[in-house]
Amino acid sequence: MSTLVTGIAELVTNDASRGEGALGVVPDAALVIADGAVGWLGPAREAPAADRMLDVKGRAVLPGFVDSHAHLVFGGDRAVEFEARMAGRRYDGGGIASTVDATRAASDDQLRARLRALVAEMRAQGTTTVEVKSGYGLTIDDEARALRLAREVTDETTFLGAHVVPAEFAGRRDDYVELVTGPMLAACAPYASWVDVFCEPASPHAFDGDASRAVLEAGRRAGLGLRVHGNQLAAGPGVRLAVELGAASVDHCTHLVDADVDALAGGTTVATLLPGVEFSTRSPYPDARRLLAAGVTVALATDCNPGSSFTSSMPFCIAMAVREMGMTPSEAVWGATAGGAAALRRADIGHLGVGARADLTVLDAPSYRHLAYRPGVPLARALDV
Ligand code: NIG
């Protein structure tokens, strides 16, 4: 069964050879979907016939957003902590412990219901692929459980046993790293595609460069791809470690020295920026312009989590990236689609070429520019074809 999508005022392909600019924009476009993939795209007047038609009536169509960084398996919430931050309290990751307690206390069904509700919330805002991390269990069983649940909703699952040192290991960080790189990794790897670590020597709760290296190398030996939380609270070793080890992405990148930017520019690691964190921790935003000027591949993601960024909205992140981080609307939309796909090393999503997955997002607006031009307005939704 093939479907011809018509009435597309503006089609973002992310293929510069198909249309205008880096987004490869085709005006007055049509698109054919067959067997879950793009079969044809081009100007509407050249569209072939198909089994059925779907008229989007003058709306813009984009590749679905790829949210390459989210923590969706958790119990409880931290609205009170957020309120305290808005009154001046600093964020240092210490609140993660309260989510760990609530997550351990939650049943599978409670965690699953929350996870599914958040994925649905994302889809309703245009996200068609989401990465989901563990990291609020921090025991062998609780981490494996989080990943098993995450696997029910996405293939992009990430083992983040090295999120923080849990309370029962206080003062015994090395012992915890041994657990994470040994039996916990062994129990979690069957449900994970990626390993991640909160590399942040500036946080008393997270991990320094040596511990982070140990976690990443162990994950790699277990067959996992590498991702890093780095340089969120202060400059540190995270970014250069990620590039050295060939991680797919280093996320946050809020505090960078020139050597970090140079390393990213010379490597294959994507810099994923998470403006929801700066918004929700009242911190200075990362400088996307500096990275783009150096030729670094920049992705945008929500970091949806109950502590530092409880938003599921890629459009909100796009608007912040444009207003606060020096990105153009075109760069921000690319970062939220093709950038996210690059951060997950996926060639089948994040663009709309022939053969790509038919993951479409439609806007109640005629142009992608409206995502930043009309902040906070619910314009985007994933299109059910
Ligand atoms: O990406 N940086 C570490 N982890 C999460 C925050 C988790 C939390 O505060 O619960 C982040 O910001």
Ligand code: FE
């Ligand atoms: Fe995160």
